[in-house]
Amino acid sequence: MQPNDVAVNIPEVIQQIPLNYYLIFSTALFVIGIIGVLTRRNAIIIFMSIELMLNAVNTLLIAFSSYRSDPTGQVFVFFIMAVAAAEVSVGLAIIVMIYRNIRTIDVGVLNKLKW
Amino acid sequence: MTFQTYDCLQMLPIILLSLSGIALLFLGFQKSRALLLPATLLFLVIAFVANFLDWGKTYMYFRDMLLVNNLAMIFTGVVLLSTFMVVSLSGSLADDEDAQPAEYYAILLFSLVGAIMMIGFENLIMLFVGVEILSVAMYILTGSDKRNLRSNEAALKYFLMGAFATGILLFGIALLYGATGSFVLSGIGNYAHSATNAGGSMLLFYVGMFMLLIGMLFKVSAAPFHFWTPDVYDGAPSLFTAYMSTVVKTAGFAALLRILSVSFSGVYDFWWVAMAVVTVLTLLIGNITAVYQASFKRMMAYSSISHAGYLLIGLVGLSQASKPAIAFYSLAYSLSTIAAFGVLMLVARNRPLNAAVFGDQTTLARTDEHYDAFNGLARKNPLLGFVMAVSMLSLAGIPLTAGFWGKFMVFSAAADRGAVWLLVVAVLMSAVGIYYYFRVVIAMYFREGQTDTIRVAPFYRIVLIAATVLTLALGLLPNLFQGLI
Amino acid sequence: MNQFNTFLASFKNLTTAGYLFYGLGLITLISAISVVTAKNPIHSVLALIFTFFCLTGHYMLLNAQFLAIVNIIVYAGAIMVLFLFAIMFLNLKEEDEEAKTNVTKMAAVIVGGVLMVLLLSIFNYAPVGTYNPASFDAKTGLVERLGIVLYSDYILPFELASILFLVAMVGAVMLGKREAGDPHF
Numbered sequence: 001m002q003p004n005d006v007a008v009n010i011p012e013v014i015q016q017i018p019l020n021y022y023l024i025f026s027t028a029l030f031v032i033g034i035i036g037v038l039t040r041r042n043a044i045i046i047f048m049s050i051e052l053m054l055n056a057v058n059t060l061l062i063a064f065s066s067y068r069s070d071p072t073g074q075v076f077v078f079f080i081m082a083v084a085a086a087e088v089s090v091g092l093a094i095i096v097m098i099y100r101n102i103r104t105i106d107v108g109v110l111n112k113l114k115w
Numbered sequence: 116m117t118f119q120t121y122d123c124l125q126m127l128p129i130i131l132l133s134l135s136g137i138a139l140l141f142l143g144f145q146k147s148r149a150l151l152l153p154a155t156l157l158f159l160v161i162a163f164v165a166n167f168l169d170w171g172k173t174y175m176y177f178r179d180m181l182l183v184n185n186l187a188m189i190f191t192g193v194v195l196l197s198t199f200m201v202v203s204l205s206g207s208l209a210d211d212e213d214a215q216p217a218e219y220y221a222i223l224l225f226s227l228v229g230a231i232m233m234i235g236f237e238n239l240i241m242l243f244v245g246v247e248i249l250s251v252a253m254y255i256l257t258g259s260d261k262r263n264l265r266s267n268e269a270a271l272k273y274f275l276m277g278a279f280a281t282g283i284l285l286f287g288i289a290l291l292y293g294a295t296g297s298f299v300l301s302g303i304g305n306y307a308h309s310a311t312n313a314g315g316s317m318l319l320f321y322v323g324m325f326m327l328l329i330g331m332l333f334k335v336s337a338a339p340f341h342f343w344t345p346d347v348y349d350g351a352p353s354l355f356t357a358y359m360s361t362v363v364k365t366a367g368f369a370a371l372l373r374i375l376s377v378s379f380s381g382v383y384d385f386w387w388v389a390m391a392v393v394t395v396l397t398l399l400i401g402n403i404t405a406v407y408q409a410s411f412k413r414m415m416a417y418s419s420i421s422h423a424g425y426l427l428i429g430l431v432g433l434s435q436a437s438k439p440a441i442a443f444y445s446l447a448y449s450l451s452t453i454a455a456f457g458v459l460m461l462v463a464r465n466r467p468l469n470a471a472v473f474g475d476q477t478t479l480a481r482t483d484e485h486y487d488a489f490n491g492l493a494r495k496n497p498l499l500g501f502v503m504a505v506s507m508l509s510l511a512g513i514p515l516t517a518g519f520w521g522k523f524m525v526f527s528a529a530a531d532r533g534a535v536w537l538l539v540v541a542v543l544m545s546a547v548g549i550y551y552y553f554r555v556v557i558a559m560y561f562r563e564g565q566t567d568t569i570r571v572a573p574f575y576r577i578v579l580i581a582a583t584v585l586t587l588a589l590g591l592l593p594n595l596f597q598g599l600i
Numbered sequence: 601m602n603q604f605n606t607f608l609a610s611f612k613n614l615t616t617a618g619y620l621f622y623g624l625g626l627i628t629l630i631s632a633i634s635v636v637t638a639k640n641p642i643h644s645v646l647a648l649i650f651t652f653f654c655l656t657g658h659y660m661l662l663n664a665q666f667l668a669i670v671n672i673i674v675y676a677g678a679i680m681v682l683f684l685f686a687i688m689f690l691n692l693k694e695e696d697e698e699a700k701t702n703v704t705k706m707a708a709v710i711v712g713g714v715l716m717v718l719l720l721s722i723f724n725y726a727p728v729g730t731y732n733p734a735s736f737d738a739k740t741g742l743v744e745r746l747g748i749v750l751y752s753d754y755i756l757p758f759e760l761a762s763i764l765f766l767v768a769m770v771g772a773v774m775l776g777k778r779e780a781g782d783p784h785f
Contacts, residue, residue, distance in 0.1 A: 009738040010731065012617035013661040016610070019728045023293070024720055025625050029632055030286055031716040036636035037279055038708030044641055044687060046275055048648050051679070052632055053282035055655055058671075060289045062741075064296075066662040067730065069737035071749045073292055076240055077667055078750065080285060081674045082761055083247045086768035087281075088679050090251050091274050092686045093776035094258050098267045099690050100782055107271070133763055140770065177756040218774050225767045232760065240757045248764045255771030261779065270775075293728060318726040322719070 014067055022063035029056035043095050043105040047088075054084050126176065127165040128191060129228050131158065136224035143217025148209040155202050155220040162227075163195045179237050179299050187235040189442045190369040194230045197361040197449040198223060203578045204457045205354050207464065219259060223358065226252030230366035234373075239288050239298040242370055246284070246334060249366060250277045253359055257351040269350025276333070276343040284330025290323030300377040307381035317382075324379060324386065331374075335367035337427060338396040341420050345404075348416035353463065353484075356412065357456035360419040361449040368426050372441055375433055383433065387532075390431050395540050397424035402544040405551045411459060412484040414551055415452070418510060421548060422448050425525055428541055432529030440524035443596055447517035447589060451506035454582040458503045461569050462488050489555055490564025499569065500559045502579045509586045511552040512545050517589035524593075617661060624661070628654040641692045645684050652676040664741035 029052060036049025058077045065073025095105050102109065135158035142151055166188055173184040202223065208216040229248025236242045254277060258270025292298060294317065295306035310317050329340065336344040348356045379386060401421030408414040426444055429437040466483035493500025509518035522545065526538055558564075571579075589596060611622075631651045638644040652675045659668035739745055750758055 010733065010736050011661065011663045011738070012615050013621050014663070014731050014736075016614055016618040017621050019730055020723065020726070021621075021625075023723045023726070023728060025629075026289075027719045027723060028629055028716065030282075031712050031719070032629070032632045032636055033282065034715065035709060035712035037275075038712065039705050040636065042641060042692070043271060043275065044683065044692070045636075045644050047278070048635055048644055048683065050275070050278045050282055051648065051675075052635060052651070053279075054285065055652070055675070057282070057285040057289045058667075059655060059658060060286070061292065062659055062662055062664045062667060064289070064293045064728075066664055066740060068296060068732075069735060069740045070296060071740050071745045072298060072753070074664055074667055074741060074746055075749050075754050076243075076288075076292070076298065078670065078746070079240055079244065079754075079757065079761065081667075081670060083244065083764065085674060085679055086251060086764050087247070087278060088682055089772045090254055090768050090775075091278065092682055093772040094254065094267075094270050094274055095686060096689070097258060097261055097775045098271055100778075101262070101264060101267055105690065105692070107275075129760070136763075136766070178753045180754075180756040213779070215774055218770055222767055222770060225763050228760065228763050238757070240754065241760075244757045244761055244764065248760070248767060251764060251771065252767050255767070255775060258775055261775065316725070316727050318722050319728060322722055322726075 011066075019063060019067050023060065026056040026060040026063070029053075029059065041107045043098075043107055046107070047091055047095075051084065051088075054080060126181075127168065128162045128195075129231055131162045131165055132224050132227050132231075135162070136221040136228075139217055139221040139224065143215070143221075148216055151216050151220060152202070152206060152209065155224070156199060158224065159195055159199045159202065163192065163199070166191050166195060175237060179301075180241055181232070182235045182237045186438050186442065187369075189439075190234040190365065190445070191231050193442065193446045193449060194227060194234070194362050194365055196446075197365065197453060198227060198358070200450075200453045200457075200578055200582060201354065201358045201361070203574060204357070204453070204460065206572050206575060207460075208354075213260075213262065215259075219256065222252045222255055227362070230362055233366040233370040236370065236373065237300050239291070239300070239303075242374070243285065243288065245366075246370075247281065249363060250281070250334070253277075253355075253363060256355040256358070257347060259355065260352050265350040266352060267350075269347045272343055272350075273347040280330050280333030280340070283326050283333070287323045287326030287328070287330055290319050291327060292323075294320035294323055300374060303378040304381060307379060311381055321382075321385065324382070325389070327374070328371075328386070328390075331367060331371050332393060335364055335371065335423050335426075336420055337393050337423050338400040338420065339393075341397065341400065341423075344420055345413055345416045348419065349410065349413045353412065353456055353460045356415070357453050360415070361445075361452050364419065364423065364426075365445040365449060368423075368430070368441055368445060371430060372438065375430055376438070380433065387431055387433075390427065391534065391537055394424055394427040394431055394537060397421070397427060398540055398544040402547045402551075406547065408551070409486065410484050411486055411489070411555065414486075415455065415459075418548070418551075419452070421544065422510075424544070425522060425541065428529045428534075428537060429525040431537060432525075432532040432534055434528055434531055436531065437525070437528040439596075440521075440528045443517075443589075443593070444521035444525050446596070447509060447521040447586065450582045450586050450589075451509040451516075451518060454502050454506040454579055454586070455510070457575070457579050457582075458499050458506075459484065461499065461571060461575075462492065462566075486554055486558050487564070489558040490562040491559070491566050492564070493559040495566050495568045498576070498579070499571070502583050503559060504556050505583045505586055507552040507556055509590070511549045513549075515587070515590045517586045517593075519590060520593040620657070621661060624654050624657045628658070641687050642684070645680060645687060648683070649676050649680045652680065659741075662741070663738060666741055666743045666746055 033049045033053035037046050040046050058080055061073045061077050099105055139155060142154060175182050208214045226249050229245045232241050232245030236245060254270055254274045257273050258266055260266035291303060295303045297303055333340040348360060398421060401417050401424055405414050405417035408417060426441055429441045463484050466488055509516035512518045512522040529537060628651055631647045634647040635644050635651060638647060652671060656668045656671045659671060
């Protein structure tokens with residue numbers, strides 16, 4: 001294969017954007033998720049912020065994997081997605097169970113019940 | 116690809132546990148619950164035997180996914196033994212209208228698969244899936260007392276904190292992958308060795324390593340990532356608190372031991388200070404806060420934090436000697452913790468506090484788990500008093516019990532590294548520990564109380580006695596166990 | 601400043617895909633921030649779904665076509681519908697969210713900001729390497745490559761993930777099930 005043909009196959013983003021930018025982008029996404037976990041009190045929104053954190057990880061893994069042509073990183077993302085789905089089902093079941101009992105999912109109200 | 120037959124044979128504990136979990140779910144269709152407990156115990160015994168079939172051999176399975184060696188078998192054995200004891204203390208579930216024992220037992224067995232994955236993982240993906248299986252099972256069991264608001268609250272807190280910790284763990288794994296290009300432990304270890312020698316910038320590696328460690332320290336409840344522990348351990352049903360504070364902790368430390376010794380031993384100089392600080396914080400917070408607790412169960416939660424601190428000492432003094440030390444400590448700690456919870460469940464069962472009504476229908480049913488519940492226990496129930504006393508002595512690390520040798524081995528592993536100041540803190544904190552562990556002993560033997568004779572099922576009694584005898588036997592003859600590794 | 605100038609110079613030479621990265625990245629971050637700040641939980645969910653679609657765009661740009669599709673099906677399709685369903689089910693309204701005290705909020709934002717600055721300044725200097733034109737494989741993200749790796753090297757975790765689903769299924773049914781005497785919502 002000619003070097004030129006190879007270059008044609010490489011996605012333009014990978015040719016033009018340094019890998020560092022993806023690192024910075026996913027870090028920003030990750031930290032936004034952390035801030036959400038720390039500031040919100042609605043259990044579902046805290047949970048959605050955690051999903052944001054997981055997606056930041058996915059983006060980072062896919063970027064590393066694509067830049068290095070190593071499929072294992074993308075396989076890991078596949079696992080993260082599967083596990084996230086399982087976690088969501090259990091988490092929402094817990095939230096529904098609590099709502100059934102006390103008619104709110106405000107984390108602050110639950111704190112007041114501490115002994 | 117082809118599977119060699121030995122590949123599948125060595126996976127026996129995992130296969131057996133998964134299959135028996137499914138079998139238990141089907142057994143749950145039956146009206147009678149009498150069969151569930153014996154069936155679970157039988158499955159656990161079979162898995163325990165199958166685990167030790169390959170004693171003395173070392174295998175790496177499924178393209179560098181799972182390592183099985185003597186150390187992994189010992190940790191698996193400890194985990195299976197703890198589960199056996201916890202399950203055998205659950206006889207009262209069969210009479211509880213609201214309980215769903217078939218599901219509980221099945222989830223316990225499935226969660227053991229996760230624990231085994233954490234003990235023997237060679238690829239970070241196995242660690243991740245294992246941690247998740249164990250954690251998701253624990254979120255469910257924590258909330259299994261559905262009508263009890265404390266259990267609900269504990270489940271939600273555990274879930275949110277656990278998922279948050281998983282996120283941090285995963286970001287660490289992603290950064291490690293970015294730095295090393297590999298998820299395999301030995302691959303990461305090779306990178307650490309060669310990059311340290313080459314002197315290049317390892318910023319990405321270090322940040323990833325610390326995030327991974329923070330995620331794992333969350334799971335084993337080391338300070339300052341312990342804040343969820345007291346509420347969760349206090350709110351969960353006692354049976355599952357016993358499981359959480361033994362099996363989850365053992366598996367977590369086995370995983371930490373593996374990743375630190377295989378992947379990060381090349382950068383020991385870089386992480387040991389941070390780990391030592393975490394250790395000191397854990398010891399201080401765990402022991403000093405435990406003194407101020409009025410509830411025995413909450414004290415046991417802080418006690419489990421402080422024991423995480425002692426186990427961390429074994430990790431800070433990472434060497435060949437710390438592997439058997441941590442295994443022995445986990446065994447000693449699990450035996451006494453389960454015995455203590457066994458007595459607590461008996462004492463608390465007949466002592467419901469006033470149920471409070473919240474909203475329109477939920478009751479805050481709660482049993483009396485305070486120190487006062489133990490007043491005068493030993494007079495009418497000498498056996499329960501003795502079991503509790505021995506486990507408290509063992510947790511406090513008094514000589515002639517297993518706990519003493521556990522502490523001794525962990526401390527000597529750290530002493531070899533010259534971390535003397537760490538040991539000074541640890542010994543001082545053990546002295547603090549004696550104070551709060553002895554409060555129970557004093558309440559049982561020297562306080563007046565109106566305790567009736569508590570009826571103990573024969574099998575329950577045998578398990579409590581066995582735990583006590585094992586604790587004493589390991590205390591008198593620690594070489595019994597040491598010779599194995 | 602020097603760094604900024606080189607950045608500016610490279611920015612002028614970008615093709616469409618390069619501009620797409622910046623555009624999509626900016627939109628992703630903005631919608632992620634609105635997930636965290638929205639008062640109404642339903643707005644949060646919608647913003648999160650939008651974030652997932654933007655991320656799918658990123659995966660497409662990175663040539664990870666399979667995961668891009670899976671991201672839509674699993675995240676935007678299944679997980680977010682579950683969230684939306686739970687929110688509708690529980691009938692959450694804006695009023696339900698009382699604000700945390702401003703002090704804790706400020707503290708959390710400051711902690712997050714410090715973390716962000718710290719990580720970004722570290723990663724700015726971290727050598728992460730770049731692609732290797734000689735050995736680059738444009739088909740990495742296709743089903744074929746991923747399938748081979750998943751069903752050979754990663755067969756064990758793949759099989760054991762089924763245990764996780766079993767646990768989650770049993771647990772979700774056990775916890776979410778209506779017991780006798782519970783309200784019908």
